[in-house]
Amino acid sequence: MIRLSANLGFLWAELPLQVAIRAAADAGFEAVEFHWPYHLTAAELKAALNAAGLPALGINTVRGNVQAGENGLAALPGREAEARAAIDQAFDYGAAIRARNVHVMAGFASGPAARETYLGNLSHAADRAALEGMNVLIEPLNSRDAPGYFIQTADAAADIIAALGRAEVRMMFDCYHLQIMQGDLTRLYQRMAPMVGHIQFAAVPGRGAPDEGEIAYDRLLPALAALGYDGFFGAEYRPAGPTSESLGWMRAFR
Template identity: 60%
Template sequence: MPRFSANLGFLWTGMGLPDAIRRAHRVGFEAVECHWPYEEDSGAVRAALAETGLPMLGLNTRKGPDAGDFGLSALPGREAEARAAIDEAFAYGAAIGASAVHVMAGRALGVDGAAATFEANLVHACDVAAGHGMTVLIEPLNHRDAPGYFLVGIEKAASIIERVGRPELKIMFDCYHTQITQGDLLRRFEAHRALIGHVQIAAVPSRAEPDEGEVAYDWLLPRLGALGYDGFVGAEYRPRAGTEEGLGWLARMRSA
C-alpha cells in the first residue's frame, strides 16, 4: 500500500507551516513536503515535525528575485544567485531535518549555455547535499504550467543525471507533469526506476485531487510498488474546495 506525503505548498495554505504539519498528521498522512518555507521559523517547523513524527521529505530552492523567475540554476550569468539559493535551501533543509532539495532549473529553454550551467550548478548542489547526507532532486515540468522551463521530459532529466554522474542526484517523477508532456507513465517509470527519488501525483488535466481525469492512480500506484518503488507518494494537487473536504481519495486509495 502506498505511503502518502502531504505537499504543504498546496494543502492547508491558510495556516502556518507548523500547524499545517499537525493537520496533515491528524488526517493520516505519513510524511510532508513543501515548496518555499523560508519565511517560517525553522525551529518551530522542526518542533512540529518532532511532535508529529512526520518526516519532511523536501523543499524547493527559491524561484529567484525577479518577476518571472521560476528557478535560477540553468540561467547563464546568474550562477552566484543560483548557488546562494542552493546553499540556503540545504541549510534550511538541514535545520528542519529534510531529506531532499528540489533544485529549480528556471525558464531557460533554448538559451545558449543553459545545459552546461545547470549541470555545473547541480555538481555544486551534490557537493552540498553530500555534506548533509541529503538528496538533490530535479523535476521535469510541463510548458502549460511553466512556459519556457528548461527541464522538460524524463529522458532529458536522465541524461543530465548521467552526465553529472553523482549518486546524490535523482529525478522527481511528477505524474501530473509527465502525463501532460509525455504520457506512458508506467513504462517511463520502469525505464528510469533506478534514477527516481520521489513520486508526486495530481489529477490530469485539472491538477485537483487525484481521483479524476486521465490517470487512474488506484491502478498505477500499486504497479509502481511492484516495480520496487517503496518511497512516499507526494500529494501535490490544488484542492477543488477545502483541503479536508477533498480527502476522500486518500481513504479510497488505501482501501483499494
C-alpha cells in the same frame, strides 16, 4: 505498501504552516514536503514536525524574482552566484529540519550555455548533498504550465543526471507533469526507475484531487510500488475547497 506524503505548498495552504503539519498528521499522511517554507525559521518548522511526528521529505530552492516571473535560477547563465546562494540556503535549512531532499529549480532557459550552467550548479548542490547526507532532486515541468522551463521531460532530466554522474542527484517523477508531456506512465517509470528519487501526483488535466481526471491513481500507485518504488508518494494537488473535504481518495488508494 502505499505511503502518502502531503505537499503543504498546496494542501492546507489556507492554514499557517505549523497548523497544516498537524492537519496532515491527523488526516493520516505519513510525511510532509514543502515548496518554500522559509518564512518560518528552521527551528520553528522542526518543532512543528517533531510535535506532529512527521518527517520532512523535501524543500525547493527559491525561485528568484517571482514578480518578474522567474521560476528557478540554476540554469540561468550569469546568475551562478545567486543560484548557489539559493542552493546553500536550501541545504542549510533542509539539514536543520532533517529534510531528505532539496529540489533545485532550474528556471526558464534553453541552449548549451544554460545546460553547462545547470550542470555546474547541480555539481555544487551534489557536493552539499553529500556533505549533509541528503539528495538533490530535479523535476521536469510541463510546457503548458511552465512554458520555457529548462527541463520538460523525464528524458531531459535523465540526460542531465547521466551527464553529472553523481549518485546524489535524482529525478522527481511528477505524474501530473509527465502525463501531460509523455504519458505511458507505467512504462516511463520502468525506464526511469534507477534515477527516480521521489514520486508526486495530482489529477490531469486540472491538477485537482487525484480521484478526478484521466489517471486512475488507485491503480497506478500500487503498480509503481509493485515495480519496486518503495518511497513516499507525494500528494501535490490543488484542492477545490478546504483540503479536509478533498481527502476521500485516501481510503480508496489504501
